[in-house]
Amino acid sequence: MLETSTLYGLLGIVLASLGLHAVILQTDTLRRVLAINILGVGVFLVFIATAYNGPDAAPDPVPHALVLTGIVVAVAATALALALRRRLESSAEDGDDE
Amino acid sequence: MIDLLSAALIVSGLFFYFAGTIGLLRLPDTLCRLHAVTKADNLGLGLLVFGLVLQLSEPLQILKVLLIWILVLAASAGGGQLIARHVQRDPGERS
Amino acid sequence: MSFDALLILDVLLAALLLMLAIAALHSHSMHQSIILFIVFGLVTALAWARLKAPDVALAEATIGSGVAGALLLAALRDNRSGSAITPSPGRPAWQVLSVTYLVIGLMLTAAWAFLDAHANNSGPRLGGLVQAELANSGVGNPVTAVLLNFRAFDTLLELAVLLAALLGVLLLGPARPAPRPAGPVVTQLVAWLTPLLIVSAGYVLWVGAHAPGGAFQAGALLAAGGIIMRLGGSRYSGLPSGFWMRLIAVGGSGVFLFVGLAAMSGDASLLQYPRDWAGTLILLIEIFATLSIAASLVLVYLGGRPDAWAPDQERGHA
Amino acid sequence: MSELLLIAAMLVGFNLALSLLAMLRQPAASDRMLSAQLLGTNGVGLMLLLAFAQEQTGLIDTALILALLAAVVVIAFTRREPEPRHD
Numbered sequence: 039m040l041e042t043s044t045l046y047g048l049l050g051i052v053l054a055s056l057g058l059h060a061v062i063l064q065t066d067t068l069r070r071v072l073a074i075n076i077l078g079v080g081v082f083l084v085f086i087a088t089a090y091n092g093p094d095a096a097p098d099p100v101p102h103a104l105v106l107t108g109i110v111v112a113v114a115a116t117a118l119a120l121a122l123r124r125r126l127e128s129s130a131e132d133g134d135d136e
Numbered sequence: 137m138i139d140l141l142s143a144a145l146i147v148s149g150l151f152f153y154f155a156g157t158i159g160l161l162r163l164p165d166t167l168c169r170l171h172a173v174t175k176a177d178n179l180g181l182g183l184l185v186f187g188l189v190l191q192l193s194e195p196l197q198i199l200k201v202l203l204i205w206i207l208v209l210a211a212s213a214g215g216g217q218l219i220a221r222h223v224q225r226d227p228g229e230r231s
Numbered sequence: 232m233s234f235d236a237l238l239i240l241d242v243l244l245a246a247l248l249l250m251l252a253i254a255a256l257h258s259h260s261m262h263q264s265i266i267l268f269i270v271f272g273l274v275t276a277l278a279w280a281r282l283k284a285p286d287v288a289l290a291e292a293t294i295g296s297g298v299a300g301a302l303l304l305a306a307l308r309d310n311r312s313g314s315a316i317t318p319s320p321g322r323p324a325w326q327v328l329s330v331t332y333l334v335i336g337l338m339l340t341a342a343w344a345f346l347d348a349h350a351n352n353s354g355p356r357l358g359g360l361v362q363a364e365l366a367n368s369g370v371g372n373p374v375t376a377v378l379l380n381f382r383a384f385d386t387l388l389e390l391a392v393l394l395a396a397l398l399g400v401l402l403l404g405p406a407r408p409a410p411r412p413a414g415p416v417v418t419q420l421v422a423w424l425t426p427l428l429i430v431s432a433g434y435v436l437w438v439g440a441h442a443p444g445g446a447f448q449a450g451a452l453l454a455a456g457g458i459i460m461r462l463g464g465s466r467y468s469g470l471p472s473g474f475w476m477r478l479i480a481v482g483g484s485g486v487f488l489f490v491g492l493a494a495m496s497g498d499a500s501l502l503q504y505p506r507d508w509a510g511t512l513i514l515l516i517e518i519f520a521t522l523s524i525a526a527s528l529v530l531v532y533l534g535g536r537p538d539a540w541a542p543d544q545e546r547g548h549a
Numbered sequence: 550m551s552e553l554l555l556i557a558a559m560l561v562g563f564n565l566a567l568s569l570l571a572m573l574r575q576p577a578a579s580d581r582m583l584s585a586q587l588l589g590t591n592g593v594g595l596m597l598l599l600a601f602a603q604e605q606t607g608l609i610d611t612a613l614i615l616a617l618l619a620a621v622v623v624i625a626f627t628r629r630e631p632e633p634r635h636d
Contacts (some may be wrong), residue, residue, distance in 0.1 A: 042241050046282060047345050049245045053252050055338035060256040062330050063322055068261055068306055072268055075299060076252050079275055082287070084345065089358075090282045093237075093603070097283045098358030099373035103382060106374065107389045109290045110447050110524075113299050114396035117531035120306040121400040124534060127309060128404070143553050150557055153564050153591065160571040160587055166580055173583055177590045184557075184594050188601055200609055204597065204616045207427075208590055211620030214420040215586050218627040221416075222579045236555040237602075243562040247569060254573060266581050269622060270569070273592045276615065280599045285607040288596075289614060297618045301625045410628060417624055424620050431617060435610070443607035452614065455621045462628045 043090040050083025067123045071116055078112045138190050145187030152180030166223050174216040178209055241281060247274050265303045272296020285443035286374040289435070293451035298528055301458050305407065305532060369509025371441035378445065379513045383502040387491065390484040390520060397480060397527045406533035412464035421463035428456035436521050440510070446483075446517040450524025457529035467537065468529050476526065483523025487516050554602040561595040582626045589619040 057077025064070050082105045089101040159172025185205040192198050251274060255267035272295045279288035321327075361373050361381065368376035378386050413421070432452040439445030461468040470476050490512050491502035499505070504512045530537070568591060572584030593615050600608030 040238065040242075042238070042281065044346070044349060045241055045245055046278060047349065048342055049248060051338055051341045051345060053248065054341075055334050056249075056252050056256060058337070059330065059334045062334075063327060064256070065322070066261070068303070069256065069264065071306075072264060072303065073256055075268065075295075076256065076271070079271070079295070083275075083278070086279060086282045086284050086287060088349075089284070091358075093283075096358075096362070096373075098356060099361050099377055100357040100382075102284050102287055102374045103377035105284075105287050106290050106378065106445075106447060107385060109287070109294050110389055111392050113294050113302070113528070114393045114531075116299055117302055117528075118396045118399045120302055121403045121531070121534060123306065124309050124407075125403045146553065146557050149594075150560050150564075153561060153594065154567075156587060156590075157564050157567045157571065160568060160584060161574075166577065166583070169580065170583055173587050177587055181590055181594050184597065188597060191601065197606065197609060200613055201597070204593060204609075204613050207613070207616040208593060208619060210420075210423070211616070211623055212586060212590070214416055214620065215582075215623035215627075217416045218623060219579050219582050219586075221414075222582070222627055236552075236559040240555075240559045240562045243559070243566055247562075247566055250569065250573075262578055263581055266585050266626070267572075270572075270585055270588050273588060273615070274565070276611065277592060277595055277599070280596055280603075280605075280608050280611065283603070283605065285605055285611055288608070288611045292611060292615050292618055297621060300622065304625050413628060417628060420620060420624055424617070424624075428617060428621075431614065435614070438610065443610060448614075452617070455618065459621055459624050462624050 042093075043087045046090070047084050047087035050080045050085075050087060052080070053077075053083065054080030056080070067126070068120075071119045071123070074119075075112060075116060078108065082108055142187045142190040145183050145190070149180045149183030149185075149187060152176045152183065156180060167220065170216055170219060170223075174212045178205075178212055181205055181208055237281075244274060244278050244281065248278065261307055265300065265307060268303065269296050269300035272300065286372070286445065286448075289443055289448045290451070293448050293455065297455055298451050298458070298532070301455075302532060305534065308407075309534075367506055367509075369504070369506070369511075369513055370439075372439060372443065372445070374443075375439050375445050375513070379516060380504065380509060383487075383491070387484065387487045387502070390487060390523065393524065393527050394481065394484055397530055400531045400534070401536045404535045406535040406537040409466045410462060410464055413462070417463055421459050425456045425460060425469075428452050428459075432456070432521065432525075436517060439517065440514065446520040447524060449517075450521045451528060453521065453525030454528035454532070457525065458532050461529070461532065468533065470526060470529060470537070476530075479522050479526045480530065481523070483516075483520040486519040490516055551602055554598055558595060558598040558602055561591055561598060565591045565595065582623070585626070586619070586623065589615070589622070593619065 054077050057073045057080055060073035061070050061077060064073060085101040085105050089098040091097055156173050156176035159176060160169050163169045163172055182205050185201055189198050189201050251267050251271040255264045255271055258264045272291055276288045276292040279291055361377060365373055365376055368380040370376050432449040435444040435452060436446060436449035457468040494503050495501055565588060568584055568587045572581060575581055575584060593612050596608055596612040596615055600612060
């Protein structure tokens with residue numbers, strides 16, 4: 039019998055792999071940033087799936103707190119990556135005058 | 137009695153949800169689809185919300201659930217306008 | 232019967248997430264990819280709800296889908312105004328193949344490890360400890376207790392990471408130019424949505440002490456308000472100028488660190504709050520953290536140093 | 550009653566999947582935004598149903614926030630033309 043936590047845990051692993059694959063192989067920087075975010079969600083899914091204790095019991099709050107932290111760090115990294123990408127493009131446009 | 141009414145409202149809400157999606161799948165152009173989606177879906181959510189509200193007793197919870205519907209209505213009214221304008225501005229549409 | 236319906240829902244959500252991820256990663260149009268990513272965030276929030284993680288669902292909806300989606304949409308705009316991205320040739324076949332096999336191998340190993348760990352579910356769990364100590368934490372929501380009391384050091388460093396990312400973005404150059412003033416529909420939407428976002432941020436912050444919610448979700452909601460003000464044509468997105476903006480941006484980690492150090496004045500160690508004061512101190516930290524998170528997220532959305540970042544007296548000359 | 554809620558949640562899940570298929574078939578940008586809006590309404594409904602079916606009142610707040618963000622996202626979708634003048 040397939041369990042909810044097994045299903046989501048395995049889904050997380052597949053999503054993380056899809057993300058990793060795209061991070062390495064895609065060439066567009068924006069899409070790579072997107073891929074890192076999907077990789078992150080996959081990892082978070084594994085964490086939350088291990089925290090799940092069935093439909094009637096309370097889940098483990100520690101992985102929840104970890105994932106919350108992870109979501110904020112992911113968005114901070116995304117913002118920095120996008121700013122770097124913007125800088126990269128503007129310097130590619132202006133040549134070396136900056 | 138209240139349970140029965142609640143169930144009837146939820147089931148009719150589901151019906152309109154499906155009607156909206158079928159509209160999105162089957163109608164010929166964007167503006168028609170816009171019409172179907174914004175009307176049918178909000179009615180669906182509205183019926184669902186009223187069906188669920190019947191099961192609540194706390195005033196704060198009731199208020200929050202009703203607020204959800206009002207918010208979605210307003211968002212979809214505004215969104216419908218903006219998307220229609222988007223269609224008018226460039227009918228060619230880049231993809 | 233009832234169990235089956237939920238299992239079908241789980242399978243549906245899992246299939247949706249897979250489809251969305253593949254489509255977002257490989258769709259031809261970047262605009263489509265970003266919309267798919269935002270929808271992916273929405274469905275992820277539903278998955279968190281199914282796994283009984285409402286705090287994470289709230290954070291995913293506000294930060295993972297909302298703010299990250301807005302950041303990506305803004306970055307897409309850089310493409311059009313900036314240099315045309317050269318359509319780079321695809322990778323050579325040997326690279327694609329070897330990376331694909333490597334990733335599949337990794338995936339199978341991870342799946343095996345996960346299933347193995349899952350089958351021998353006997354390792355130590357911290358969850359019981361959290362429940363046992365919850366009464367001493369000053370709050371009733373176990374996730375908030377972990378974040379702001381038991382593992383407060385991690386959260387302090389997380390705010391520092393956010394601050395570091397903010398400084399990085401600010402160093403990289405000036406902000407994007409503001410969008411031109413919006414039409415009446417957007418202006419109206421922004422006008423009623425912004426106060427609602429501010430009120431709900433306050434609500435989420437307050438409710439976080441005993442129910443799902445907290446500083447991060449509240450900060451992201453406030454930031455959403457700033458982002459739509461910007462999209463509505465407001466130049467400063469509701470941010471104060473100069474000195475005050477900088478003070479708000481560092482306020483979160485500053486107050487957190489101050490409270491943590493002040494706790495050391497007794498016999499306690501860093502961030503070990505006195506028991507009777509814990510609830511109040513956590514609320515104090517969370518209020519400043521919310522403002523800091525909101526200001527940082529809006530600033531990184533602007534994409535660089537806004538004019539208002541400069542000290543007040545310089546702004547007149549610029 | 551909870552049986553009905555669970556089945557309703559499952560059906561909304563189906564509807565969500567159908568809307569996604571509709572979305573992937575549409576090439577035009579405005580249709581994509583429209584489908585995203587539909588997915589948003591469905592998502593809010595499903596979140597509400599889960600709040601009642603799993604008896605987790607916290608999820609009502611999440612549904613409320615999702616509804617708010619639906620409006621935010623609509624604005625973000627439609628306002629993306631580049632700024633012509635520099636100031």
